[in-house]
Amino acid sequence: MSRKVLITGGTGMIGTRLAEMLIDGGYEVALLSRTPGSGRFRSFRWDPTAGIIDEAAVPYADFIVNLAGSSVSDGKWTQERKREILSSRLAGTQLVARELAKQNHHVQAFISASAIGIYGDRDDQVVTEETPPAADDFLAEVCQQWEAAAQGVATHDHIRTAIFRIGIVLSPEGGALVPLARTVKMMAGAPLGSGKQYMSWIHLDDLCRLFMQALEQPQWQGTYNAVAPNPVTNQEFTETLAEVLHRPLVLPKVPEFGLKLVMGEMSEIVLASQRVSAEKTLQQGFRFEFPQLRGALESFYSEE
Template identity: 80%
Template structure:
């Protein structure tokens, strides 16, 4: 039985690790790319601006994992940057939905990324997949809602569709952990804002193992939170990171206004509180290798 996976966004932090893991598990992997043919995987060209995709891409695949989307944590959110964040997600998902509506392919499952940003700032209330979406006046809420709606167009075609609301992905290769670890290492680490806001995180390897399980097992269908079972407050996160890096925390809290000055609207990512439940993926039979923060961080920084 053929086991070919097509990944959009395959050169990003998550896609890179996921592709390695799929190859190790015996899958064949191909990527959708603006500049195909440069890496170690077979790749098909697509161009989101022009709305074009290699006609052979979707017919190649047994499974599609859709991770394409411009990083929300790089660069200030200018109007242009926000447009890019939105169109990179909607354009990619829309293109795939359009191709999947055509006959002549054998795609068995479509696993599409979304983000816990959809819950907005929910304070210390635990939110789960049934929680009504927050008000779309918040940029990340709006992006996530539109992104998920685009994925549901694939579901309407009768293809098993899994929407994965991804939390703060921990990896020393990129994402939120890199600047946080850098400030702690420079002895400038401090909780951000009030420090009471919840961070719902997941270790990169757990996320990739979860995506593989979603792809393989037909009982996965619908929407799931991809977060560890033990979210922590920003203060706990910063303190745990400092202890793993063997650095003191010298500063008091970094005030909210300073973060707004540095990051603009993007400060939402670190200031919004999201205490997201992992109950549904646990009930579905997924086992976390890193359910707790300290061992997750130690897996990256043991040598330091």
């Protein structure tokens, strides 16, 4: 049975790990890339902003995993940067949807990324997939448009579509954990802002296993939170990280105004409180290998 997966955004942190795990699982993998042929996987050329895609790309695939989008945590959110964050997600998703509307392919499922940023800052309220998106919030607006573009694949092309609202992805290779661990290792670790804001996180390998289960099992369709079942406050996160790294926490809290000064609006990523439920994902039968933060962190830093 042919099991070919096409990944958009496959050179990023999530896509790279997912490709490795898919290969280990007996799948064939190809990436959509602006510069094909530069990595270890087969790749097809595309340029989403120009609306260009190799016409052999979508017909290659049995499954498509759509992760393309410019990182929200690189650089301050200038107006231009914000446009890029939005357009890089929309253009890629719309381009794949356009190709899927043609009848010359055999794609069985479309898995698309979104983010828990859709909920905005919710204090300690537990949010589920039914919680309405935040108003007047840049990331929430991006996620809504991104999900609407992905949903178009389900509605117009009648392809099984699962959208995952991804939490803070933990990996020593990139993402939020790297700067946090660096400051703790330098003995400068401190909770950020009030420290009371909730962080809904997921181990990178659990996220990739979740995508793989969604490819294989037809009951996965609709929207799911991709977060571990035990969100923690920022203070708990920082304390657990310090314990796992065997470092003391020496500083008081990093004040909110200081973060805003350094990061601008991007400080929303670490200051917004998102206590996101994993219940729907658990009810689908997914089992987390790393349901607790300490175990997830120890999987990366147990040798430290």
